[in-house]
Amino acid sequence: MPDLAAIVADIAAEMAAAPDRGTPASYIPPLAAVDPARFGIAIVEADGTVHAAGDADMPFSIQSVSKVFALTLALGAVGDQLWKRVGREPSGSAFNSIVQLETEHGIPRNPFLNAGAIVVSDILLGRHEPREAIGEMLRFVRNLAGDDGIFIDEAVARAEQETGFRNIALANYMRAFGNLHHPAERVLGVYFHHCALAMSCRQLALAGRYLMAGGRNPDTGGSVVSARRARRINALMLTCGHYDGSGEFAFRVGLPGKSGVGGGILAVAPGIASIAVWSPGLNERGNSQLGTLALERLVHRTGWSVFEPR
Amino acid sequence: MPDLAAIVADIAAEMAAAPDRGTPASYIPPLAAVDPARFGIAIVEADGTVHAAGDADMPFSIQSVSKVFALTLALGAVGDQLWKRVGREPSGSAFNSIVQLETEHGIPRNPFLNAGAIVVSDILLGRHEPREAIGEMLRFVRNLAGDDGIFIDEAVARAEQETGFRNIALANYMRAFGNLHHPAERVLGVYFHHCALAMSCRQLALAGRYLMAGGRNPDTGGSVVSARRARRINALMLTCGHYDGSGEFAFRVGLPGKSGVGGGILAVAPGIASIAVWSPGLNERGNSQLGTLALERLVHRTGWSVFEPR
Amino acid sequence: MPDLAAIVADIAAEMAAAPDRGTPASYIPPLAAVDPARFGIAIVEADGTVHAAGDADMPFSIQSVSKVFALTLALGAVGDQLWKRVGREPSGSAFNSIVQLETEHGIPRNPFLNAGAIVVSDILLGRHEPREAIGEMLRFVRNLAGDDGIFIDEAVARAEQETGFRNIALANYMRAFGNLHHPAERVLGVYFHHCALAMSCRQLALAGRYLMAGGRNPDTGGSVVSARRARRINALMLTCGHYDGSGEFAFRVGLPGKSGVGGGILAVAPGIASIAVWSPGLNERGNSQLGTLALERLVHRTGWSVFEPR
Amino acid sequence: MPDLAAIVADIAAEMAAAPDRGTPASYIPPLAAVDPARFGIAIVEADGTVHAAGDADMPFSIQSVSKVFALTLALGAVGDQLWKRVGREPSGSAFNSIVQLETEHGIPRNPFLNAGAIVVSDILLGRHEPREAIGEMLRFVRNLAGDDGIFIDEAVARAEQETGFRNIALANYMRAFGNLHHPAERVLGVYFHHCALAMSCRQLALAGRYLMAGGRNPDTGGSVVSARRARRINALMLTCGHYDGSGEFAFRVGLPGKSGVGGGILAVAPGIASIAVWSPGLNERGNSQLGTLALERLVHRTGWSVFEPR
Known part of the structure; x- marks a missing residue:
């Protein structure tokens, strides 16, 4: 060693x-x-x-690293059904590209692109209120790390929400294809908060x-x-x-x-x-x-x- | 075990x-x-x-599996200079797509796409005649396998050459960007022959x-x-x-x-x-x-x- | 004749x-x-x-035909400055395509695409409330036709607003590039209403x-x-x-x-x-x-x- | 007046x-x-x-202006059948773009793009030798202008042929889709010569x-x-x-x-x-x-x- x-x-x-x-x-x-x-x-x-x-x-701010934990939690919730709504291929595109969604009917290439993680957040939302889904995510990560000191940086979440026009676009675009089941604002509430995890x-x-x-x-x-x-x-x-x-x-x-x-x-x-x-x-x-x-x-x-x- | x-x-x-x-x-x-x-x-x-x-x-017919051996041989010839002419990213596209070449100035995304392997073949051609480059490739693979029974299926190579219009297009398209140094026919002679390796x-x-x-x-x-x-x-x-x-x-x-x-x-x-x-x-x-x-x-x-x- | x-x-x-x-x-x-x-x-x-x-x-429901009148009114308001925010070329794409916006920095190809007409609506909104901008548009069309019977079909406008996820996506996407000056909801209020003109x-x-x-x-x-x-x-x-x-x-x-x-x-x-x-x-x-x-x-x-x- | x-x-x-x-x-x-x-x-x-x-x-060198005369001649030869192989829409792309061909199965958007004019040249070639097709084109234009002094600039045609890798790519790409009926070299011989008309x-x-x-x-x-x-x-x-x-x-x-x-x-x-x-x-x-x-x-x-x- x-x-x-x-x-x-x-x-x-x-x-x-x-x-x-x-x-x-x-x-x-x-x-x-x-x-x-x-x-x-x-x-x-x-x-x-x-x-x-x-x-x-x-x-x-761990930002997109949180997409790994969100994916893990969402797979626990719906299992491999998740893969009907998100692909498993590298995209060859930037993290916030919207181009492939148009030709591929609103199915993001993978869960680590913004679009894919927004679908994952939609799954996490499920029948919950955004606040509950965010709470569950926080508990999950604290439990994984064995550390209750992990927190969500509200200033980051708020700033994302105020300027996240591309993500609002991605969410609504997928909603147009039926690949978002909840209103974009609610889903993005979950998304912006898990991206705002501070660790x-x-x-x-x-x-x-x-x-x-x-x-x-x-x-x-x-x-x-x-x-x-x-x-x-x-x-x-x-x-x-x-x-x-x-x-x-x-x-x-x-x-x-x-x-x-x-x-x-x-x-x-x-x-x-x-x-x-x-x-x-x-x-x-x-x-x-x-x-x-x-x-x-x-x-x-x-x-x-x-x-x-x- | x-x-x-x-x-x-x-x-x-x-x-x-x-x-x-x-x-x-x-x-x-x-x-x-x-x-x-x-x-x-x-x-x-x-x-x-x-x-x-x-x-x-x-x-x-090993076809594109040969791209691994061709890449290995070309890296031996020119080293990491190769990466100036070929990328290292998944493309998110089909093997014979020409779209990315247009927006990315004739640089293929990776050496395992057809376009990338054609550039690799251009490097293998180097100062040789196509026949010599093909011979070197065959010797290389025989040596790796320790088996002189490996051969190139000429019927396959010929059939590729007669119908390979997309590959001719890819080669000429990259030539237009200066990313092919030899005439397309000669480069494709090398390419079609190493793809025709029978193993x-x-x-x-x-x-x-x-x-x-x-x-x-x-x-x-x-x-x-x-x-x-x-x-x-x-x-x-x-x-x-x-x-x-x-x-x-x-x-x-x-x-x-x-x-x-x-x-x-x-x-x-x-x-x-x-x-x-x-x-x-x-x-x-x-x-x-x-x-x-x-x-x-x-x-x-x-x-x-x-x-x-x- | x-x-x-x-x-x-x-x-x-x-x-x-x-x-x-x-x-x-x-x-x-x-x-x-x-x-x-x-x-x-x-x-x-x-x-x-x-x-x-x-x-x-x-x-x-005249729908996109209204884009001609909206463009006319917006040109009256800001003149050829409008062309800094909207192009004048056919797009070769469908009316609601988002692809070109990504590569062309949020500038729609022309004012008759949805994206272009949304920018035009943003201009019409100007310093007004959506209700005022919509009222001005209605008066303008009535005046052109010399017919005060022209009306806006509120049922159509409402239905658009409830399902117009692609247009919400387009608007927010352009906002991300700075090519929308007002909140998407307000701009789309104008847009959906002028598209709901009944004539x-x-x-x-x-x-x-x-x-x-x-x-x-x-x-x-x-x-x-x-x-x-x-x-x-x-x-x-x-x-x-x-x-x-x-x-x-x-x-x-x-x-x-x-x-x-x-x-x-x-x-x-x-x-x-x-x-x-x-x-x-x-x-x-x-x-x-x-x-x-x-x-x-x-x-x-x-x-x-x-x-x-x- | x-x-x-x-x-x-x-x-x-x-x-x-x-x-x-x-x-x-x-x-x-x-x-x-x-x-x-x-x-x-x-x-x-x-x-x-x-x-x-x-x-x-x-x-x-009239270059692409010749595409109008070539289209006219080809319509005379095959009539509206031509439109099965070439579209009639603006492309929104540069003259030599290859991107749309990939998604639209080798059918160029219109006859004035390079790709479209290459298909038109394929039609002009018909059952003729390239030399004959070029001769017919020259006679046609001379006749239209009523001036036998119009000529083809061989130096231009030769230079195009030596460097026209993009056009070779376009031609072969369309051939891969079955939208070129003759070998690319022969079709491009016609194409490069009519583009080399001097007037x-x-x-x-x-x-x-x-x-x-x-x-x-x-x-x-x-x-x-x-x-x-x-x-x-x-x-x-x-x-x-x-x-x-x-x-x-x-x-x-x-x-x-x-x-x-x-x-x-x-x-x-x-x-x-x-x-x-x-x-x-x-x-x-x-x-x-x-x-x-x-x-x-x-x-x-x-x-x-x-x-x-x-």
């Missing part, structure tokens, strides 16, 4: 000195205000050991353990999802987790991962580790510049790529 | 009895003439043990060993490509190896794989096995119907998915 | 007997309920003589006289728009007035025209006549099947095509 | 002094070599009177007289095409004659017209005049900058727009 304590310390030091840090998202003030100098990393091993460095305990790298890596562990929650030993479903969520993260930069992430890092515009990435080395990195500056595909680089170095030193001989 | 001898026998028996076998490619007579009842499977373990069943020794499942699984083995050829111990490059080729196979069915293949099978319209699939379990399956009937994405199902069952029984805890 | 009285009578008789009447719009109940047997025609000559036949005095063929042909008459209102002699602007609106009607069936309409009829999904068409023979036809059944492009056929026959018998030697 | 002699002289003087002349096509040397200071105009009235100014007698403004305006005159050749009184077909060709020129600048041309000029990258435009005022202008500098849509401006001024002074009251 590689010396993970030394590795995370090295990587944090290298990232602190990195000159090209990308550009933080600026479309809402709470994201624009984040200090681009931040960098955090946390690794949870299969046995529960945690290695952390940098700003690993500072909460940040630290440590909390995020802990929450992701079930994907490393064949679907089980190591704290309780209980099954979050079946082993098969965990494997499939990992597959979706690898092929679709970084929008139109997913191929590049697989090429460079080689781990299932999901990024968010807040600069966080959750990555999974099945059977080995759950990893979270965070640095607010984004590359031109909207994925964390230093987060990706840090994972590339981690994989280089550990040999954890799923494409490496075991 | 699972009882592979029993598993391949079981799978071959199940596939022989499968009612829905898909539809063989019919665009050229030599492919249309293949018996849809055929099914073969061969697995080469890391220690060299081979398990085979069904029509595992019957040569078939059995056994030969194909043997030829794929370097991708399982960190880039080394187990016969010689020599390095075919670096470990890093082998890992990256595996990543590309996983994200892009099945055209617009790549996400689905990752979801169901979870192994790097490359399919061809001849009904063959090469799949890689890094460090564990190189696998080839063949059945001529295709699903609606152009990938082998029973080949995919066979791999799904294999992975189910062995736990070889790269998304499974190790 | 051809015998217009006889011609309109003949056409009405032929259309009454036409077997293939197309399919009425069914997306909202008030349109689905219209009797497909209806057909009306009214022609106003330059000297004011009116020829009418069939259901020429029955009000119908008879006679009223519609009277309202269109200014486009025949170099921009002047024959009742008052006053200028509605300049001669140059009238000419340009005619040009836009010819190139863009029938969505992705505009080329076909020009080919068959050869007059500037604007159709609506209610089955109405306003057509203009500059200097000669303003013409309105109505039949609720639509062809596969969403334009009135018999309305188009009636205009084709009218032009055949009168030689009024703008492409005919004068 | 306006004083056309004075008008053409004025316009030629204004164009000589125009500062912003656009940019000549540079994709082949013979076009790049043309002096951007050139400007010519010729008007043939219905009675045969010719008014000319500037470089009205200097031959230039002066005077010759071009004379050749266009049949479109002004209801289909008749004023020299002979014979019918080139029926009145109905002439009207329809005019309609196509108006909706599709300037690629994705067709709407703008209709808006500004209001005459059926066809442009070419050589800087020529043929425009038709039905019943009144056939007009040709030429200036090599192009605007951003690939249409002659000063040619368009000259026509706009001509129409302003004569009131010849088809959208003006008669």
Whole structure:
């Protein structure tokens, strides 16, 4: 086993000195205000050991990383029926593209595009009030991480709601095709709130353990999802987790991962580790510049790529 | 270790009895003439043990599976310069789509689309005559498999050349953007010939060993490509190896794989096995119907998915 | 001068007997309920003589025909500044396509697409309340037609508002690009109401006289728009007035025209006549099947095509 | 009748002094070599009177203007069967776009796009040798203009053939859909040669007289095409004659017209005049900058727009 304590310390030091840090998202003030100098990393091993460095305990807006948890919860609610309303293919398009919806009858290509996650939110809403669905999501993530300190940043949710015209467009567009069952405002209430989850790298890596562990929650030993479903969520993260930069992430890092515009990435080395990195500056595909680089170095030193001989 | 001898026998028996076998490619007579009842499977373990069943020794047209070998050879020739002319992202489009070339200035999304493989062929052509480039490719694959019985089916190559108008269009279209350096006819001569490679499942699984083995050829111990490059080729196979069915293949099978319209699939379990399956009937994405199902069952029984805890 | 009285009578008789009447719009109940047997025609000559036949005095929902009047009013308000926010090219796409907005930064191709007319409605809204903007539009059309009996069908406007998810999507999508200055709900309030104008063929042909008459209102002699602007609106009607069936309409009829999904068409023979036809059944492009056929026959018998030697 | 002699002289003087002349096509040397200071105009009235100014007698490469004559000839050969293989709608795309062919099964949107004109050339080829088809086309245009001095510029045709990779792509792409009946090289031989027709403004305006005159050749009184077909060709020129600048041309000029990258435009005022202008500098849509401006001024002074009251 590689010396993970030394590795995370090295990587944090290298990232602190990195000159090209990308550009933080600026479309809402709470994201624009984040200090681009931040960098955090946390690794949870299969046995529960945690290695952390940098700003690993500072909460940040996980944004689209939450789509993994939302998908997991929605699959628990409706099972594989979900796949009648959302595809499983990389889109080759940007996260907020509306083009494919027109030619593909309102069925988003995958659950990690905005459109796909909005359908997932529609499923989460189910027969509930938005407030209840949001509460359930928060409890789910707190439970996964074993940490009740996780919260939803209302300022972020509100800012999204005030400026999220593209997402309102996506939701209504799918509603026109019958692929949204509730009013767009209610569905987007759920969507914007789960995207506004604030978590630290440590909390995020802990929450992701079930994907490393064949679907089980190591704290309780209980099954979050079946082993098969965990494997499939990992597959979706690898092929679709970084929008139109997913191929590049697989090429460079080689781990299932999901990024968010807040600069966080959750990555999974099945059977080995759950990893979270965070640095607010984004590359031109909207994925964390230093987060990706840090994972590339981690994989280089550990040999954890799923494409490496075991 | 699972009882592979029993598993391949079981799978071959199940596939022989499968009612829905898909539809063989019919665009050229030599492919249309293949018996849809055929099914073969061969697995080469890391220690060299081979398990085979069904029509595992019957040569078939490997078609696009050859794009993996062509890419490997071209990377050897020009290194990462290749990525200036070809992308590394899934396209979300069919294998022969021309649409993205128009908006993306003649740069194909990845080397496993027809357009991408045509650029790779342009690189293989280099300063050679087409005949020499084809000869080099054949020697390379024979060497990888350790089998001089591998041949190019001239009837297939000729039929492709007579009807390959879409590929002629793709080549000329990229030439208009300056992304083809040789005349289309010469490049397509190379392309159509390497797609016309005839191999059995056994030969194909043997030829794929370097991708399982960190880039080394187990016969010689020599390095075919670096470990890093082998890992990256595996990543590309996983994200892009099945055209617009790549996400689905990752979801169901979870192994790097490359399919061809001849009904063959090469799949890689890094460090564990190189696998080839063949059945001529295709699903609606152009990938082998029973080949995919066979791999799904294999992975189910062995736990070889790269998304499974190790 | 051809015998217009006889011609309109003949056409009405032929259309009454036409077997293939197309399919009425069914997306909202008030349109689905219209009797497909209806057909009306009214022609106003330059000297004011009116020829009418069939259901020429029955009000119908003019729908997108209203986009001509809305454009005229908006040009009066902001002049050629309007063209910074809306293009002047045929789109080659369906009336409600969202695809081009994504690649063209939220600028609709022309003012007769839904997206374009929504921008026009945003301009009409200006500093007013929606109710005032709608009132101004109604007064404008009444004044053009010289008929205070023209009204807005509130049942139609309400039904549009309840089901117009695509239009809500278009509006929000443009808002995301900054090309909508007011909240989508307010703009669509204006849009849905002017599309819900109910007019008879006679009223519609009277309202269109200014486009025949170099921009002047024959009742008052006053200028509605300049001669140059009238000419340009005619040009836009010819190139863009029938969505992705505009080329076909020009080919068959050869007059500037604007159709609506209610089955109405306003057509203009500059200097000669303003013409309105109505039949609720639509062809596969969403334009009135018999309305188009009636205009084709009218032009055949009168030689009024703008492409005919004068 | 306006004083056309004075008008053409004025316009030629204004164009000589125009500062912003656009940019000549540079994709082949013979076009790049043309002096951007050139400007010519010729008007043939219905009675045969010719008014000319500037470089009205200097031959230039008519390029895509030839598509009008090719379409006329092909309609004569196969009649309305032609429309099974080519559409009649503006495309909303650039002249050499390949995108729509993919989604519309190899049927070009209209005969004035490159793809459409290549299908037209395929029809012209018919059972002939390319040389014969080219000869027939040359005789046809000479006959229309009543001038045997019209020739094909072999240097232009050769240069097109050497660099026309996009057109080769378009032709092969349509062949893949079965919408090209002869080998691409032979069809493109015809296409490149008719695009290489060299004509002066005077010759071009004379050749266009049949479109002004209801289909008749004023020299002979014979019918080139029926009145109905002439009207329809005019309609196509108006909706599709300037690629994705067709709407703008209709808006500004209001005459059926066809442009070419050589800087020529043929425009038709039905019943009144056939007009040709030429200036090599192009605007951003690939249409002659000063040619368009000259026509706009001509129409302003004569009131010849088809959208003006008669």
